[in-house]
Amino acid sequence: MSIQAALLDLDGTLVDSIPDLARAANAMRIKLGLPPLHQELIAQFVGKGIDHLVRRAMTGGDNDASVTDEAFIVAREHFVDAYHQVNGDHATVFEGVIDGLKAMKTAGIRLAVVTNKPSVFTEQLLIQTGLRSFFDAVVSGDTCPTKKPDPGPVLHACSLLNAEPADCIFIGDSINDALAAQAAGMPVLVVPYGYNEGNSVQNLKVNDIVESVVEAAEWIERHNAAIDPA
Ligand SMILES: O=C(O)COP(=O)(O)O
Numbered sequence: 001m002s003i004q005a006a007l008l009d010l011d012g013t014l015v016d017s018i019p020d021l022a023r024a025a026n027a028m029r030i031k032l033g034l035p036p037l038h039q040e041l042i043a044q045f046v047g048k049g050i051d052h053l054v055r056r057a058m059t060g061g062d063n064d065a066s067v068t069d070e071a072f073i074v075a076r077e078h079f080v081d082a083y084h085q086v087n088g089d090h091a092t093v094f095e096g097v098i099d100g101l102k103a104m105k106t107a108g109i110r111l112a113v114v115t116n117k118p119s120v121f122t123e124q125l126l127i128q129t130g131l132r133s134f135f136d137a138v139v140s141g142d143t144c145p146t147k148k149p150d151p152g153p154v155l156h157a158c159s160l161l162n163a164e165p166a167d168c169i170f171i172g173d174s175i176n177d178a179l180a181a182q183a184a185g186m187p188v189l190v191v192p193y194g195y196n197e198g199n200s201v202q203n204l205k206v207n208d209i210v211e212s213v214v215e216a217a218e219w220i221e222r223h224n225a226a227i228d229p230a
């Protein structure tokens, strides 16, 4: 079947949101009496939703350090307050995103965002960056009972788009996207410029690595032309 819909990840694929996420994480740390962390380290904590980011930012990435539920609740509130204030301020749309989305739209491909970011922040960021109107559906980290790498949010996006998973493709930047898309039964392309928890995308099991969303649009066009030559 030809590809009829594309599901795109947000942080690290469409938008470089690290400057704002790092500001909010460091504002949280300062409230907790902790020194700020380097932006590059904070970037490794992004991709599994904000609860994961808050926990990792509290411990400075030390997986063995324990965080009490009470301390986590306080820290999360600090993070959410700070991120509300800065979300979108220093975020930039990656090169090739607008042209790639336009090309897919022109080709009749329906588009959805599937992100682990909570919906209040997703909507704010999509509107502020001017990307919201490209998308027929948006699934955020709190839309479904589970987050990526679980396939639940990916399958939910398919049903919102009225598309079978086998007729969709996922475009993301991390292992969470690759695992969720594969478990949902669709091919996945990854971009190398995102976060992927500090690891290279070269080792991910994906259908292809594309340099940009424009290249992803070209990949889909080639795929569809091979299946259904005009
Ligand atoms: O961890 C996050 O909040 C961002 O996640 P995303 O890469 O799924 O957009």
Ligand SMILES: [Mg+2]
Binding pocket: 009, 010, 011, 012, 013, 047, 172, 173, 174, 194, 195
């Ligand atoms: Mg991402």
